[in-house]
Amino acid sequence: MTKSDKSAKAGLMERLRQGSVICAEGYLFECERRGYLQAGAFVPEVVVEHPEVITELHREFVHAGSDIVEAFSYYGHRETLRIIGKEHLLEPLNKNALEIARQVADETGTLVAGDLSNTNLFTDDPGSHKTVRGMFDEQLAWAVEAGADLLIGETFSYLGEALIAVEAMRATGLPTVVTMVFHQEDTTRDGFSATETAKRLEDAGADVVGLNCGRGPRTMLPLLKEVRDAVKCEVAALPVPYRTTQEQPTMQSLRDPNTDIRPFPTALDPFVCTRYEIADFTRDAHELGVRYLGVCCGAGPHHIRSMAEALGRKPAASRYSPDMSKHAFMGTDPTLKKENRDYAERL
Numbered sequence: 107m108t109k110s111d112k113s114a115k116a117g118l119m120e121r122l123r124q125g126s127v128i129c130a131e132g133y134l135f136e137c138e139r140r141g142y143l144q145a146g147a148f149v150p151e152v153v154v155e156h157p158e159v160i161t162e163l164h165r166e167f168v169h170a171g172s173d174i175v176e177a178f179s180y181y182g183h184r185e186t187l188r189i190i191g192k193e194h195l196l197e198p199l200n201k202n203a204l205e206i207a208r209q210v211a212d213e214t215g216t217l218v219a220g221d222l223s224n225t226n227l228f229t230d231d232p233g234s235h236k237t238v239r240g241m242f243d244e245q246l247a248w249a250v251e252a253g254a255d256l257l258i259g260e261t262f263s264y265l266g267e268a269l270i271a272v273e274a275m276r277a278t279g280l281p282t283v284v285t286m287v288f289h290q291e292d293t294t295r296d297g298f299s300a301t302e303t304a305k306r307l308e309d310a311g312a313d314v315v316g317l318n319c320g321r322g323p324r325t326m327l328p329l330l331k332e333v334r335d336a337v338k339c340e341v342a343a344l345p346v347p348y349r350t351t352q353e354q355p356t357m358q359s360l361r362d363p364n365t366d367i368r369p370f371p372t373a374l375d376p377f378v379c380t381r382y383e384i385a386d387f388t389r390d391a392h393e394l395g396v397r398y399l400g401v402c403c404g405a406g407p408h409h410i411r412s413m414a415e416a417l418g419r420k421p422a423a424s425r426y427s428p429d430m431s432k433h434a435f436m437g438t439d440p441t442l443k444k445e446n447r448d449y450a451e452r453l
């Protein structure tokens with residue numbers, strides 16, 4: 107599909123009206139695992155240094171069922187680049203991220219999303235609000251120029267900052283998704299409940315309001331119900347794929363039970379949800395009326411495929427979904443050797 111075919115392609119809101127939309131996230135962690143991004147500052151320099159890695163990862167997520175190719179500009183803003191002394195990369199990084207996403211979306215008939223994230227500069231000081239707005243506006247201008255189909259503002263823990271993002275995104279006229287991260291408290295950092303936060307974001311004109319990152323499926327669901335009950339607009343849910351608990355409700359608060367060491371962000375492996383747990387979450391969220399679904403930090407293509415299949419879809423990757431009946435030792439296929447099936451008990 108080329109840019110000129112764009113009008114023929116259903117947009118975000120139309121797709122949501124027709125059913126569900128999947129958006130794969132979690133590019134930071136996946137690139138870190140693959141050895142192309144440094145944990146710590148978590149700046150996506152990879153889109154400049156190894157664009158082919160991002161092209162391929164976008165393709166893998168679409169193959170697994172993602173309807174949206176989210177430009178990997180997460181944390182590619184002025185403040186994170188300042189920390190690593192590379193502010194000169196701001197424009198090439200954002201433009202490359204959008205260009206790569208556009209290319210894969212055109213290939214696959216999916217939607218390109220421009221991306222904004224928490225700036226880590228928002229405070230009570232109104233001066234900071236101006237700075238934040240300026241940072242959003244410069245990133246949005248590149249997203250619009252690149253022909254983004256929608257805009258995502260994500261992982262905000264201040265309602266105030268999310269409202270600035272919504273106002274800036276709305277000024278472009280593109281469909282707008284805004285997702286909040288709730289940490290250990292059930293309120294934003296500026297003290298708003300999930301219900302109040304969702305209402306205010308809807309009132310500000312966001313098309314889709316929801317939650318992403320921070321919480322795993324189990325601890326996101328109760329807040330998600332609050333959000334769904336609070337608004338009339340579409341709701342988004344993109345948990346991290348970790349087994350968070352009531353006592354440790356976020357990936358940052360998880361502790362290794364043997365050492366009490368914090369495994370975030372590079373030793374979370376023992377807590378990773380199986381694909382079946384992601385399928386359970388998908389069904390639960392969908393039953394609540396949540397139509398915009400995805401998985402955040404820690405997501406792999408197998409999680410996205412599982413999500414798609416739980417929604418009754420068959421993405422291209424389903425061609426390779428498991429069929430253990432043909433396993434040489436554990437399978438049930440009658441042509442398999444009985445001796446091997448018996449031996450399987452001892453494996």
Ligand SMILES: [Zn+2]
Pocket residue numbers: 132318319320346402403
């Ligand atoms: Zn995340």
